[in-house]
Amino acid sequence: MTMTAYTYQAQAMMRDYLLADPLVPYTSVLIGVVLCKMTYDLTRVLSSFYFKGYSSLTKIQRIEWNNRGMSSAHAIFITAISLYLVVTTDLFSDRIKGPITFRSSIISTSALGVSVGYFITDLAMIFWAYPSLGGMEYVLHHTISLVAIAYTMLSGEGQFYTYMILISESTTPEINMRWFLDTAGLKKSSAYLVNGIMIFVVWLVARIFLFLYVFYHIYLHYSQVVQMHLFGYYLVLTVPSVLFVMNAVWFSKILKGVKKTLSKWS
Template identity: 30%
Template sequence: MASLDWLIVAVASFTVFQIMFHCLSARISVFFCKGYRTLTDIQKTEWNSRVVSTFHALVVGILCLYLLWFDDAVNADPLWGEPALVKLNVGLTAGYLISDLLLILWYWKAIGDIYFIIHHLTALYAYYYVLGQGLLPYFANFRLIAEFSTPFVNQRWFFEALCYPKTSRPNIINGFLMVMVFFLVRIAVMPPYYNKMISTFGTEAFYNLGLRAQIAWIVASVCLDAMNLMWMYKIGKGCYKVLLACKKQRADVQENGKQR
């Protein structure tokens, strides 16, 4: 994929996600969820942002798996394999990240988060080497498998905005899936990812990357995974609190039953 091609993909991606945020999300949400009308303006802003986030996660996540399973050229040469399809996926993500960055800055009071700013800028910096120079296609695509946890994280926020009790069955089921999927696609994948990375050290292909690309690759990976570990800790802590609340609720029900 030529430079102009991936640039067109990124611009198209940016445009589509902006249209989804400003025009489509509210209409779709009102149709499928009557509770959307009861939200405050700040909540609607974050809701629309998370709808866009979920759509992006599903599209690039599915394409990511396809490439990991069927793109033989990239899997055979993770540093220099033919990156055409990977550039398509990364271009879609780059457009989304830029779109989301602008929304975060514009609606800072509603969705501002310094960690998302760091995450987006770090990812864009690393993706420059994929899109601009065609380097590291396998590893760039592999990182996108993490997007499969995003729909569950967003659904947790949707339930909270709609005032679902934390101990309600939909919340508990989604919470369980969120913890499990987040761990699988963001934490459990770290050993194979870094094992694959380390296996390239010292090879001619690794030296041909150049020092700047090597540093960008390693630093971006460590930075993103440090945030993943932090988020995993927060999610696990929240899950533990919900389990305690459920246990207390059951104990209260049993106690009330005995008193009767």
């Protein structure tokens, strides 16, 4: 009976939210798509003006260059919003009574909508230029992320865990910068070395340690997690686990790259 009551409560919260603010999720998704297009074009214009080698790049290299500029902008935006909501505000604070799994706000939902717009745009570009912008691992990563973020945006469930995972996007600008340096012919520069070290440190903190904390938090608040709708419950348990495995595989490659780079410099 208790689980049934919790299920009805979650469904009622979802229905009441959508009826109260029906345009918030969908408008923010549209804004996210438009902002991605604007950022893509802005990257192209600025790069052609300030980077002389941009015009000498191949067509697919220019597409990837602009795409990485777009993904870096999204990563900076969503990381800043995630840290603001998780660390600065009281939205997910223990000082507020009630399950943390059902907390949301207009700001948190709107920001998730912008992120959904980005993942839709980037996933579409990956399929359009496949496999130049990424293979099946990127398709899997983006699909899982898109489903999870869209669900928590529409339902209002599990937004705390979604934003904790989205903090891991802080590694994206460093990864993109490494590609920029390599493409610009600066692979032997000191900036390339520093970038490699930064990737290692940020990835370790944001995609390894942070995920371990998320698992620990889920364990401590499991009684609240089970109150979620069944689909949201399984998302909270499976999405971080799948992404953590992928992060661990990528981290092993990053570690090998750092060792190789340091051995060359020594």
